[in-house]
Amino acid sequence: MxxxxxxxxxxxxxxxxxxxxxxxxxxxxxxxxxxxxxxxxxxxxxxxxxxxxxxxxxxxxxxxxxxxxxxxxxxxxxxxxxxxxxxxxxxxxxxxxxxxxxxxxxxxxxxxxxxxxxxxxxxxxxxxxxxxxxxxxxxxxxxxxxxxxxxxxxxxxxxxxxxxQIPAYLIILIGGGAFKLSEKQIDSEKSRLAAALAGSIAHEMRNPLSRILYALEKMQAVLARPKVHESVKTLEGEQIDALYRHLADSEGAVRRGLQVISMTLDGVSNKPMDATGFRYLSAAEVVQQAVEEYGYESDDARNRVSVKIESDFTFRGDETAYLFVLFNLIKNALYYAAAYPRLHVTLTVGDQQVKVHDTGPGIPADVRKTLFEVFRSVGKSGGTGLGLTYCQRVMHAFGGDIRCDSVPEEFTEFSMTFPKVTDEERERHRLEVIAEARTVLAGKRLLVVEDDEAQRAMTLRKLEAIASTTEIDQAADGQLALRMLAERKYDLVLLDLRMPGLDGYAVAERVRGGDSMNRGVHIVAYSSEPAHLSRFRALQSGMDHFLSKPCAEMQLLANLQHIIRRRGATSVSAASRLAGRRILVADDSAFNRKAIAAYLRNAAAFVIEVEHGAAVLQQLRAQEGIDAVIVDLHMPGMDGLETARAIRASREGWCGVPIVAMTARSDEPAVAAATAAGMNGFLVKPVDALVLYDTLSRLITGGSAMAPHPEAPRTREARAESQDHDGMLNLQRLESYRRLGMLDELLNDYLPEMQRLVSDLQKTVDEGDVQGSIDALHSLLGMSGEAGAQALYQNVRRLYVPLLEEGLWPSGQEWLPQLQALAARTEEALKAYCAQQAASGAAS
Incomplete structure (x- = not known):
């Protein structure tokens, strides 16, 4: 050897x-x-x-x-x-x-x-x-x-x-060796899977990158070689269309590559889905969107896919995750297109199911048993084996399921079953969408530009839900749209692309290139043209978004409110959570109740109004399903604190209902008294709509909101800017009344009531009636705050709080005449504001 x-x-x-x-x-x-x-x-x-x-x-x-x-x-x-x-x-x-x-x-x-x-x-x-x-x-x-x-x-x-001890030594040796062998096998499997995953992603990305390279080559062919002495080259219309088509192909290829990467990484991480972000979706709309946005490799592949809507239904889930599910199933079906020239893929929606059916090679029964296992790929080289596992995980997160039926050499069909959404849930969803859209679009101006009269009327009907708070104009062609945009300020333009004469692309280019007041307006392409061909050109023309026709009412409203998302998005979302909720409001002032009720009804809540604490208990006994109670602390008879204590001591099913205190006082003793009485939230008059929405939504959904909402510095600055030049009025609050259509009530109801309260105060002062003066000041405080009478509210509050806490009249003899004079100036300012708004509305 x-x-x-x-x-x-x-x-x-x-x-x-x-x-x-x-x-x-x-x-x-x-x-x-x-x-x-x-x-x-x-x-x-x-x-x-x-x-x-x-x-x-x-x-x-x-x-x-x-x-x-x-x-x-x-x-x-x-x-x-x-x-x-x-x-x-x-x-x-x-x-x-x-x-x-x-x-x-x-x-x-x-x-x-x-x-x-x-x-x-x-x-x-x-x-x-x-x-x-x-x-x-x-x-x-x-x-x-x-x-x-x-x-x-x-x-x-x-x-x-x-x-x-030799047997014990052997056990250590054998056990340790077995553990090390197992560890090595695990490391080896990890390495193998990592290599397989890297190879799979590389394989999946090859086709999108090839499509981008192909599109670039085609664009180079359109853009002929430049000549040395030619500084400007004019492209023909067909060449421009070809460039846009190739750019759209490139964009689609990039989107498909990103889809593959996202789906693969989600499958590897196996992280649980967060159901808190789920929302109600239309199955038909998501399926149409998936077929429209999928990154096809060729026009032939696109023509092999069709959609059949037997009956639409609503499901609760995550739109992006379900789009990835459909993308994966479409990708799997089209994989065999080259080998099966007659292959066709049909997506069918109906009976709480979405089915993806292809006429490809089929899958044997023994293979279908392991189809949804991790890293299981059948008959495809380079597949990740993660896609169907991801699909199953998503469907289970939605509360549904996915199964596969197949006959070899005939068909393969994946059926996704969704849990039913009750009529009550569907209605609540509809109200939530409407409430959020109303709040986001309140006071905005929309222009619908559409040459087809029937389609224009259909779009306007879909926008009827927000018509009470949003101004909606219409134009039948591009020229008229430009004239209207030159005359009025708009917040959003819903623009058809294909119109005779001046089409949507030209309208957008002229708006963006001009110097009109609407140069920065949101422009949304609203077209039945294929999105994969038109989206890129629309964006290049200066438009901000692309919406495909047909578009259902809820989808249209949801898209519009996402496009015009104003500041205070958290409170807007809070308003949407009040849709369908039953809110009981108790205040001895009918005018204060009316303002609160108007805010709540604008958020699609159901409002019950009562004027004293005893009526609160009566309504709680008579009606089921009241979600929250708002009570004024200072009411005749049973006040807010006594009402809260009675509710908590009732031992009825409604004894735990959220109770929100409403008062002009926000000091620590007032908050402590409300807390001791069992109240959960605190609203300071005049009540701000966004604070109202936020407080109620947090309490109804199980949160806490006891402390009074302090006014943040930015809010104080905004309110200062919203007051008129001498600080008489709160224009922000008055603007909210204008959007709610309550200015007439302000003139016809609020002003006479304020005059009456000032007269009652004079009478109680003359009679030396401290309690009567407290009651009059309390009502005047709430009334002036809700009516946007900023200066009067502040003056009354300085008088009311010391009188309530100490029972002492204000010092000096001039406070009442000064208050009366301020009330008179406030009345004049409110009338002038309403007249100005009426004139502005008539002119527009």
């Missing part, structure tokens, strides 16, 4: 050791540190207990500590010596672990300490290398120890307790 043949197995064995400690694993350095400290500390601990014949192994320990210290000093080894570090570590482990511990145990004649040291050494050795080298190191180390011991002690023998 040659020396080379003899050393080949040894080199292979050491190769396993090198692989185990490859990639910079610092195990040897760490074991060097631990070993040095352990051998030193154990030596010192041994002498804390008396031993008549201790085997003093200080020399051996010093040698072992030195070997371990050299292992720990790996980073300090000279570069030219580091190549010898692994061979050195191999010899050092043999000496420090099995050799030294077995030899010392033999010298001591066994015993518990010696056995423990051997167990510790063996356990560390199992962790420090693979199972082959563990066995090799043990055999070499034990042989060396036995040879040295019996050479020094010819009559010596193996201690019986060491021999008795």
């Amino acid at each position: 040659s020396i080379k043949t003899l050393f080949t197995p040894l080199r292979r064995l050491f190769g396993y050791y090198e692989t185990y400690h490859g990639n910079g694993r610092p195990l040897l350095k760490f074991i060097g540190i631990i070993g040095s400290l352990t051998y030193l500390s154990f030596y010192l601990i041994r002498f804390t207990k008396p031993n008549p014949k201790p085997f003093d192994d200080i020399g051996i320990r010093a040698f072992v500590i030195t070997l371990f210290a050299l292992l720990a000093a790996h980073d300090q080894w000279p570069e030219k010596l580091k190549k010898f570090y692994l061979p050195y570590s191999y010899a050092a482990l043999i000496v420090c672990m099995p050799f030294v511990n077995v030899y010392v145990s033999l010298e001591r004649g066994g015993g518990v300490p010696a056995m423990s040291n051997c167990f510790i050494a063996l356990s560390f050795l199992v962790m420090l290398t693979d199972w082959r080298n563990t066995i090799a190191m043990l055999l070499v180390g034990i042989s060396m120890a036995a040879s040295l011991f019996f050479a020094l002690h010819p009559g010596g023998h193996w201690p019986a307790d060491m021999l008795a």
Whole structure:
């Protein structure tokens, strides 16, 4: 046997050791540190207990500590010596672990300490290398120890307790080896899956990148080689259309690549879906959107896919996630298009199901059993095997399921079943969408530009839900649209693309290129043209968004309110959560109730109005399903605090209903009293609509809202800007009344009532009636705040709070005449504002 043949197995064995400690694993350095400290500390601990014949192994320990210290000093080894570090570590482990511990145990004649040291050494050795080298190191180390011991002690023998521990040593060795083998298999599987995943993504991205390259080549062909002396080249209309078509193809290819990456990463992460962001979706609309937006590889592939709507239905889920599900199923079906020229894919919507049916090769029954397993790919080279697992996870998150039916060489059909949405849920969803759209679009001006009279009328009918708070104009052609845009300021233009004369593209270009007041208006392309062909050109023309026709009412409203998202988006969302809720409002002032009720009804809530605490209890007993109660703290008879205490003490099913205090006082004693009475929220008069929405929505959905809402600095600045030049009126509040159509009520109801309250105050002051004055000031405070009479409200509040808390009249004799004069100026200012708004409305 040659020396080379003899050393080949040894080199292979050491190769396993090198692989185990490859990639910079610092195990040897760490074991060097631990070993040095352990051998030193154990030596010192041994002498804390008396031993008549201790085997003093200080020399051996010093040698072992030195070997371990050299292992720990790996980073300090000279570069030219580091190549010898692994061979050195191999010899050092043999000496420090099995050799030294077995030899010392033999010298001591066994015993518990010696056995423990051997167990510790063996356990560390199992962790420090693979199972082959563990066995090799043990055999070499034990042989060396036995040879040295019996050479020094010819009559010596193996201690019986060491021999008795051999089964335990074997268990450690076998168990550790099995664990290391399992760990290696797991690492190997991870590496394999990582390589497969990288290869799959590369495979999936090849087609989109090829499509982009193809489109760029086509664009280069359209853009002929420039001539040296030609500075300007004019493109023909057909060439421009071709460029836009190729750009659209490129955009679609990029979207498909991003879709593949997102779906693959979601499948690998296997993270649970967050259901809090789910919303109600139309199955037909999402399916149409998926078919329209899918990144097809060719026109032939696009023509192979069709949609069949038998009956639409609503489901609750995440739109993006479900689009990825449909993208994956379409991709799988079209994979076989080249091999099956007659292959066609049909997406059918109906009976709480969406079915994706293809006339491809089919899937055998035995394969279908494992179809939804992770990394399971059937009949496709380069597939990730993650897509169908992702589809199943999404459907389960929606509360539904997905199954596969197939007949080989005939068809494959994936059926997705969704849980039914009740009529009550559907209606609540409709009200939420309408409420949010109303709030977001309140006070905005929309222009619908459409040459087809029937389609224009249909669009206007879909916008009827917001017509009470939003001004909606219409134009039958592009020229008329431009004239209207030159005369009035608009917030959004819903623009058809294909119109005779001046089409939508030209209208958008002229608006963006001009210097009119509407240069920055939101322009939304609203067209039945294929989105993949028209979207890019529409955006290039200066439009902001693209909506496809047909578009259902809820989808249209949802898209519009997303486009015109104003500041205060959190409160807008809060308003939408009040849709369909039953709110009980109690205030002795009918005018205060009317303002609160108007805000709540604008959020699509159902409002019950009462004027005292006893009526609150009556309504709670008579009606089921009241979601919240708003009570004024200061009411005649049973006030707000007594009402709250009575509700909490009733022990009825409604005793836990959220109760919101409403008062002009926001000091700590008022808040403490409301809290003690069992109230959950606090509104300060005059009530701000957004604060009202936010407080109620948080309480109804289980949150907390006890502290009064402080006015943030930006809000104070906004209110300061919203007041007129001498601070008389709060124009922001008056503008909200204008949007709600309440200005006439302000003139006909609020102003006479304010006059009456000022007269009542004069009478109670003349009679020295403190309580009557408190009542009059309380009503006047609420009335002036709700009517936007800013200066009057502030003046009344300065008088009301001290009188209520201390029962003392204001000092001096001029406070009442000053109040009366301020009320008169306020009345004039309110009348002037209403007249100005009426004139402005007539002119427009």
